[in-house]
Amino acid sequence: MVEDQKFYLGVDGGGTGCRACLCDADGVPLSFAKAGSANIMSSLDVARDSILQCCSEAVEQIGLPAEKLSQIPVYMGLAGAEYEALNTKLKQRLPFENIIVETDARISLEGAVGSGDGAAAIIGTGSIYQYRYNGVEKTTGGWGFMVGDLSGGAWLGRELLQETLLVYDGIHAGSPLTQAVLDQFGNNPQKIVEFAQGASPASFGTFAPMVFDFADKGDSFGVRLVHKAVANIEETLDRILPDATSPFCMIGGLGAIYAQRLGDDYKKHLIAAKGDALSGAVSLAIQSFNGRIL
Amino acid sequence: MVEDQKFYLGVDGGGTGCRACLCDADGVPLSFAKAGSANIMSSLDVARDSILQCCSEAVEQIGLPAEKLSQIPVYMGLAGAEYEALNTKLKQRLPFENIIVETDARISLEGAVGSGDGAAAIIGTGSIYQYRYNGVEKTTGGWGFMVGDLSGGAWLGRELLQETLLVYDGIHAGSPLTQAVLDQFGNNPQKIVEFAQGASPASFGTFAPMVFDFADKGDSFGVRLVHKAVANIEETLDRILPDATSPFCMIGGLGAIYAQRLGDDYKKHLIAAKGDALSGAVSLAIQSFNGRIL
Structure with a gap:
């Protein structure tokens, strides 16, 4: 019986791990599975596997x-999918006859607000904003913490370590937080530098x-740091929301944590993610x- | 005749290159030579060679x-020499019977102010402050641009690229400078991200x-960026100088450029480096x- 049905696969892949959901033609989930990292920027082969x-x-x-797999249409959202060359290579190395590879931000927005208009601030290790108005979908941010991803976990961690070294040097007054970091590194600033040199964004996070x-x-x-981080988020929301009363979602690992700390004007228009x-x-x-909108 | 003399070697080594000066017992230079990178953090073997x-x-x-080489006492200042393990390994892999390996900041201060008290802000790709008061020498900063080196060239470059992406995203208003950067990357923000991912501090610089x-x-x-950079330098000078009228040097690739841009109160006490x-x-x-002080 099961063989006569139509099936579809949805995949959510990121640096930490990768999840798949198999559903029927109505989008009803039939099974879920997890696997390791699917960061195509780090390793295309690991991601494919x-x-x-x-x-x-x-x-x-x-x-x-198992041989049915390649015939099931699959839609995946992956970190780094905006890089066309990687995106194309990945599709070539996967056996699916029908495959769409989009960004993780895109599937996150769809999950959060559905197929209509809306905005999502996606803040975890990195930060990216995905939004759709009058049916046009756009992205802001998400450039990686080296030159972007303001207010993301990696950015917070790097700011904290930088401040801790300024405190160690006596340039800035310390706080219990910078003292806790120094304690964690045995009061040895070289250990902080060594950590920072080899650290992934997730490690900073x-x-x-x-x-x-x-x-x-x-x-x-x-x-002060949380205030600065919140200010970055509010500044971006001001820019991406069509007006000051437009609803938006805060998602990602730090989304809810930041949501509580936004100014009241923002909190008023904050909505819960649908999925x-x-x-x-x-x-x-x-x-x-x-061809169906759920 | 030359074989009866006493000789000494001074070495200045960094990421870009390495220079040696052979001198006589009075410190009079007899010869100079140059070679490639001597960054012991990047590669101990390359540095040794x-x-x-x-x-x-x-x-x-x-x-x-050539067989005399190992008998000539050598004093070297190297970037990264503050890392004891690397420092020790390097000394073990060099043939010199008498060798001292100190930081490049230390030889820079000695060159700039001599053997007496004084301070040097050493600002190039990175930033580090070396100073000596009442005969006690200290270091501030120099932690690398990932978590430190504020106002150094790498830090300036990263700040500029981050701002350029914020401008691209419409979060900040642009300027001719951010437009020039965008032009340089063909108005393609992904190219900036790709550059930043693989960039060395020197590349950012x-x-x-x-x-x-x-x-x-x-x-x-x-x-605004230069103002922020100058403020960082002035803040550090306030901290390391024993009083507001203490003289100091500005050295390194960006030292002179920043020196002109310091506030008048600082400029008044700025002195030229001796060497x-x-x-x-x-x-x-x-x-x-x-055992002689020159």
Whole structure:
């Protein structure tokens, strides 16, 4: 019976891991599976393997033969998919007959606001804003923490480590937060430098929870840094929202944490996300391959 | 005749290149030689080869037999020498019987102010402050541009690229400077991100001259960035100088450029450097191995 049905796959892939959802023609989820990293910027082969692994597993779970996999249309949202060359290469290395590879921001927006207009500030290790007005979808930010991703976890961590070294040098007055960081590195600034040289954005991002915890306790630097981060977000919202009362979602690992800390004018227009990025990928799979809006 | 004399080597080594000066017992230079990178953080073997090459060449230039090299006492100042493990390894891999490896900041201060008290702001690709008061020498900064090196060329470049992307996204108003950067990357922000991902501090630093040029022409962002950079330097000088009228030097690739842009209160106490880092290495070689202060 199951073999006569139509199936669709939605995939949400990022640096940390990759998830697939197999659904029916109505977008009803039939199975879920997880695999490792699918960051095409880091390694195309690792990403391909992760994607294949979780898609295969989702297909197996409902008892479909493995050779059916390539015939199932798949819509995936991946970090780095905006880089055309990588995007094209990935599609060539995957066996799917029908495949669409879009950014993770795109499936996140779809999951959060559905197929209508709306905006999502997606703030985790990085930061990116995805929004759709009058049916036109756009992206702001998401350039990576080296030259962008303001207010993301990696950015917060780097700002904190920089401040800690300024405190160590006696240029700035310290706070319990910078002292806690110094303690963590055995009061040895060289250890901070060594960490920073080899650190991935995710490693820098591990300091983000400390920043919020200390800020909530009134730590002078923590408060200042969170204030600066919130100001960046508000400045971007001012720019991307069509007017000051437009609703928006705050999603990503730090989305909810920042949401509580926005100014009241912003909080008033904050709405809850309808679903997550994977549900967005599923919706887009149905829309794209079955011509239906869920 | 030359074989009866005593000789000393001073070496100044950094990421860009390495220089050696052979001198007599009075510190009078007899020969100079150059070689490639001596950044021990990047590659200990490359650094060792560069150091050996320029030292050997300096020795050859005055007609000394190559086997004499290892008997000549050598004082070197190297970027990264504050990392004890690297410092020790380097010394083990060099043939010198008498060798001292100190930081490039240390020989720079010696060159700039001699053996007495004084301070030097050393600002090139990175930024570091070296100073000596009551005979006690200290260092501030120099932690690398990822978490430090404020106002250095790499920091300036990264700030400029970040601003350019904020302008591209319409978050900030542009200026001729950010437009020039966008033009340079074919108005393609992904090219900026790709550049930033693989860029060395020196590569980021290539944007520093643009920042100063545009700032001098009144470019709104250029002026703001240089102002921020100068404020960082003045803040650090306030901290390291024993009082507001203490003299100091501004050295390094951007030292003179910043010197002109400091506030008048600082400019009044700015003094010219006596010599460069290599002359400092030579002085320290004579002091350390011949017990004489030049």
